[in-house]
Amino acid sequence: MARIVMKFGGTSVADPDRIRNVARRVAREVKDGHEVAVVVSAMAGATNQLVAWTKALSTTPNLREYDAVVASGEQVTIGLLAIALGELKIKAKSWQGWQIPIRTNDQHAVARIEDISADRLVADMKRKIVPVVAGFQGVGPDGSLTTLGRGGSDTSAVALAAAVRADRCDIYTDVDGVYTCDPRIVTKARKLDRITFEEMLEMASLGAKVLHTRSVEIAMSHHVRVQVLSSFTDEPGTLVVDEDEIVEKAVVSGIAYSRDEAKTTLQGIADRPGVAASLFGTLADGGINVDMIVQSASPDGKTTDLTFTVGRADLERTKKLIAGLKKKLAYRKALFDSSVVKVSVIGVGMRSHAGVARRMFQTLFENGINIQAISTSEIKVSVLVDEKFTELALRALHAAYGLDAA
Amino acid sequence: MARIVMKFGGTSVADPDRIRNVARRVAREVKDGHEVAVVVSAMAGATNQLVAWTKALSTTPNLREYDAVVASGEQVTIGLLAIALGELKIKAKSWQGWQIPIRTNDQHAVARIEDISADRLVADMKRKIVPVVAGFQGVGPDGSLTTLGRGGSDTSAVALAAAVRADRCDIYTDVDGVYTCDPRIVTKARKLDRITFEEMLEMASLGAKVLHTRSVEIAMSHHVRVQVLSSFTDEPGTLVVDEDEIVEKAVVSGIAYSRDEAKTTLQGIADRPGVAASLFGTLADGGINVDMIVQSASPDGKTTDLTFTVGRADLERTKKLIAGLKKKLAYRKALFDSSVVKVSVIGVGMRSHAGVARRMFQTLFENGINIQAISTSEIKVSVLVDEKFTELALRALHAAYGLDAA
Numbered sequence: 001m002a003r004i005v006m007k008f009g010g011t012s013v014a015d016p017d018r019i020r021n022v023a024r025r026v027a028r029e030v031k032d033g034h035e036v037a038v039v040v041s042a043m044a045g046a047t048n049q050l051v052a053w054t055k056a057l058s059t060t061p062n063l064r065e066y067d068a069v070v071a072s073g074e075q076v077t078i079g080l081l082a083i084a085l086g087e088l089k090i091k092a093k094s095w096q097g098w099q100i101p102i103r104t105n106d107q108h109a110v111a112r113i114e115d116i117s118a119d120r121l122v123a124d125m126k127r128k129i130v131p132v133v134a135g136f137q138g139v140g141p142d143g144s145l146t147t148l149g150r151g152g153s154d155t156s157a158v159a160l161a162a163a164v165r166a167d168r169c170d171i172y173t174d175v176d177g178v179y180t181c182d183p184r185i186v187t188k189a190r191k192l193d194r195i196t197f198e199e200m201l202e203m204a205s206l207g208a209k210v211l212h213t214r215s216v217e218i219a220m221s222h223h224v225r226v227q228v229l230s231s232f233t234d235e236p237g238t239l240v241v242d243e244d245e246i247v248e249k250a251v252v253s254g255i256a257y258s259r260d261e262a263k264t265t266l267q268g269i270a271d272r273p274g275v276a277a278s279l280f281g282t283l284a285d286g287g288i289n290v291d292m293i294v295q296s297a298s299p300d301g302k303t304t305d306l307t308f309t310v311g312r313a314d315l316e317r318t319k320k321l322i323a324g325l326k327k328k329l330a331y332r333k334a335l336f337d338s339s340v341v342k343v344s345v346i347g348v349g350m351r352s353h354a355g356v357a358r359r360m361f362q363t364l365f366e367n368g369i370n371i372q373a374i375s376t377s378e379i380k381v382s383v384l385v386d387e388k389f390t391e392l393a394l395r396a397l398h399a400a401y402g403l404d405a406a
Numbered sequence: 407m408a409r410i411v412m413k414f415g416g417t418s419v420a421d422p423d424r425i426r427n428v429a430r431r432v433a434r435e436v437k438d439g440h441e442v443a444v445v446v447s448a449m450a451g452a453t454n455q456l457v458a459w460t461k462a463l464s465t466t467p468n469l470r471e472y473d474a475v476v477a478s479g480e481q482v483t484i485g486l487l488a489i490a491l492g493e494l495k496i497k498a499k500s501w502q503g504w505q506i507p508i509r510t511n512d513q514h515a516v517a518r519i520e521d522i523s524a525d526r527l528v529a530d531m532k533r534k535i536v537p538v539v540a541g542f543q544g545v546g547p548d549g550s551l552t553t554l555g556r557g558g559s560d561t562s563a564v565a566l567a568a569a570v571r572a573d574r575c576d577i578y579t580d581v582d583g584v585y586t587c588d589p590r591i592v593t594k595a596r597k598l599d600r601i602t603f604e605e606m607l608e609m610a611s612l613g614a615k616v617l618h619t620r621s622v623e624i625a626m627s628h629h630v631r632v633q634v635l636s637s638f639t640d641e642p643g644t645l646v647v648d649e650d651e652i653v654e655k656a657v658v659s660g661i662a663y664s665r666d667e668a669k670t671t672l673q674g675i676a677d678r679p680g681v682a683a684s685l686f687g688t689l690a691d692g693g694i695n696v697d698m699i700v701q702s703a704s705p706d707g708k709t710t711d712l713t714f715t716v717g718r719a720d721l722e723r724t725k726k727l728i729a730g731l732k733k734k735l736a737y738r739k740a741l742f743d744s745s746v747v748k749v750s751v752i753g754v755g756m757r758s759h760a761g762v763a764r765r766m767f768q769t770l771f772e773n774g775i776n777i778q779a780i781s782t783s784e785i786k787v788s789v790l791v792d793e794k795f796t797e798l799a800l801r802a803l804h805a806a807y808g809l810d811a812a
Contacts, residue, residue, distance in 0.1 A: 016462035053486055056422035061489045068500045069485035072478040079475035080459055083467045094474045098504070099549060143505060 002167040003035040007157035010044035011174045012231035013077045023084035030090050035125040039135045039157040042073025063108035064144050071145045074134035082132045092130040097137040104138035104146045111146035116163035151212035158215040162222035169226045176230035177238035178210050180403040181255040186394050188404040196243045199253050202346045202380045251349035252401040258342045262315040265307045268332030271298040286321050288314045292375045312338050341390045344382040357381045363400040408573040409441040413563035416450035417580045418637035419483045429490035436496055441531040445541045445563040448479025469514035470550050477551045480540035488538045498536040503543040510544035510552045517552035524569035557618035564621040568628035575632045582636035583644035584616050586809040587661040591797050594810040602649045605659050608752045608786045657755035658807040664748045668721040671713045674738030677704040692727050694720045698781045718744050747796045750788040763787045769806040
């Protein structure tokens, strides 16, 4: 007997037939003797429709009201799934965020969960009454509805799993697990049986959109075992676990990429203290996240070139802020390029293995791919390359690290 | 300066354009210096879609979950209208039933409002912040969402108007007021400037579906002045008021009709005490509302004929219950007929005027229309006639009581 939180995304609950299918999966777990709670997203397309209505009325809708509107999608699916479970003779009860409550901070549209009062849910689970919980939403300090941002239902599920001390959090989605690389690009990509939280976090933040980044952070800090699996097959999925649960660690577990990158290069910038602080301080004040930063060696000791990347959506604002700093930074020229892609190799094994970065650079060199910027962390090496090399770089690296399926 | 509750139905908020139109009407009242609260229904069609989904999953959906699903429609419109008001620089804040709270009893899908805590709404109204309140929904004693049944948003609006002690409750709809008769049938029907609560109540309960019956009951008992008007024109509507606000009372204010009738006749039933009690007791226990009852004189002192009407939706169950009583009631024959219509003349003036019923019977007789049953109240005379005479009866009576437009 295990305690399980099952989470189903929008495509899994897209219509009454699929909701019935989800109910059958839940019923199977209950009949196997498990204590089950379910978290669901809105029906596929519902949230987009709700967002479109708010945008039709205002380009900058009041975010409290935006949340009131978009949170309604999950309210629909929890009620429908509870009804479907009732038809299968499974006792079930729907819960909206405020009814539990799932308390969040007051940051509408991007709220963070602060606390979940799970006692009543646990009591129901023990009595074999399945709580069907609305993902994505919570209630703020003033009693307003809040939402967690796109993909937030994953976060709801993992946070709920932590709150009810679940043995596992099963994330049902329209893919059947986490792959060594995007299988749409690298046909030889393999499904991973297990992956560590740290690796998953890098994958998620680098654009492999299987799990919401915040959900992985919560899973990691609360040691919630997460399984990613398909709601349309009966195949086992990928288990996201603590590092010590993986005996044989791959040096590289996967190759991720992100097209959401834009590069800025400031040529001939003064090479003196305070210049970088001034530049990045201004961008931070403007709410712009800077990712990779490369400063070239100063040949004359007076000026240097500075390259950094931001999200593509932030490029226009970056251009404006940079223009405003022309005098202060005294750069010669500013160059902007959004036809770049960030490619990363990820693996907890690289902590204890040298040569991972070298192999990456060598492989790219052999394929004639120029590296525009590099950044590294303990378990990741990322490079920025011309967007046109995306497929070539991914396939070459996937083979070079021995990840190709037999 | 007045305090006004404005209520908009589903066709008035059917899409973003119409919601913008509603926002402009609200803004006009606010700019005229009034204290305003708004109640809205779900977008036209939304509730039908939600109900259809619940029915696709279960013919008898759990009603708590049914309510959770269908209450979501109003949540969408309150947020959207608040956003639209924001665009017009009108301060507004959406309120769901549970946030106010609007407390109801625990009768899911047909809940009754028990209490509205309006203090925070009144405080906002005084500060020119428009509360935008979800109609149709409330919160039950256990914290579950409840709904008030179809048309319940009218009731929400009138109950809210009573709670905030509003000077007026304006019900915006897709017709421009209350007419002397259904204008689709009687082209000479006139819009009434004023009508009493009692008359409106009879109209509403007799199928003239301008207002939800329960809303009129609440308006009457709390003396809430209600105005019915169109959200698509700027014409004044019909004011529903206490009787003492109408100086010149019409003997007959309107002619209503209801097609939702089915007639049962039991021939040769034993004419002894207890028979009627046994029959109507069984029907009541079966949840069937009996409307008109006619017992003919007993020619032989032993048997008689008994005729009564029920709602058409209840006819099949009535047949079954009647069959089960065959032995006990010892009737000779049971006849059922659902091709009947109930036609009523309504007017508070008939309290002080004789001859109203006689004119009705005379008019029907002159038009060759046979009366199958009669029932009367202080301010109403109803007759049951063959359905095929509906239009003829309505037009003839409308003319006979001098209601035709010049």
